[in-house]
Amino acid sequence: MAKINLLPWREAYRKEKKEQFLAIVGGVVLISGLVAYLWVVSVESSIEHQEGRNRLLENEIATLDKQVQEIAELRKVRDDLLARIKIIQDLQGTRPLIVRYFDDFARSIPDGVFINMVARVGNVVSIEGIAESYNRVATFMRNLEGSDWFAGPNLTSVVAVPAEGEQAQAFKLTVNTSSPNEVNSTDPKATGNATPSTAKESGGK
Missing domain, CATH: 3.30.70.2830 (Alpha-Beta Plaits)
Incomplete structure (x- = not known):
């Protein structure tokens, strides 16, 4: 009976399987690396996009802060103007009283x-x-x-x-x-009795 040596065939088969395995592993590694690269690029793109939105929001917030500050300054100016207007109105309202005070004060000095x-x-x-x-x-x-x-x-x-x-x-x-008491005074009516005079006419013939 003839003997067949299968060792070379087995070694070739193992070598082929090993090469296939290495090729599969290399393909998986390559695909994984590509996927990881795409994921990193996507994440970096998302980060850049978010940073851009953050910068836009910061600019908008800075603009709003500036507007709020301007509004606060305008309110302060308005309050100052209202206070000055009130002072002027008070002075105008009390001007006659001030004149009366000074006049009466001068009269009181002996x-x-x-x-x-x-x-x-x-x-x-x-x-x-x-x-x-x-x-x-x-x-x-x-x-x-x-x-x-x-x-x-x-x-x-x-x-x-x-x-x-x-x-x-x-x-x-x-x-x-102090303010003087308001007294409602009315001028009394002067009344008098009129005494009519009677004139007699005398006629002569």
Whole structure:
């Protein structure tokens, strides 16, 4: 019986299978690398796209922030203008009262009293001056107390100043402003009885 040596055929078969396996592995590796490359490219493209959107959003946010700042500045300017308008309106509304206050204040100053300073904070008026005597200061305070536009004078300081006169006094006082009471006054009607005169006519023949 003849013997057949199968070793060379088996080795060739194994070599062929090995080459096929290596080819398959190489193909899988190549395809995997290609897929990985495409995935990386896709991810990088998505990242770049997202970064572009982020930059666009940042620019829009910066624009909105600038607009918000401009709006805040405009509101501040508006508030300042409204405050100035209110001050002007208040001054216009109180202008007649200020004139009345100064007029009544001047009328309340007696002879021998000299005013150096007048300051008003709220409803409190601070007054500094020099009087020829303490009696002049007392008269000034009585005049303020009797005024319709001032109330509650309070003497805070009085100091003798011989350099200004033998009895001269430097004084400081405060007084509150007030509005006069509105009194509805009506002029009484003057009535009188008329006495008619009777004239007699005499006729002669």
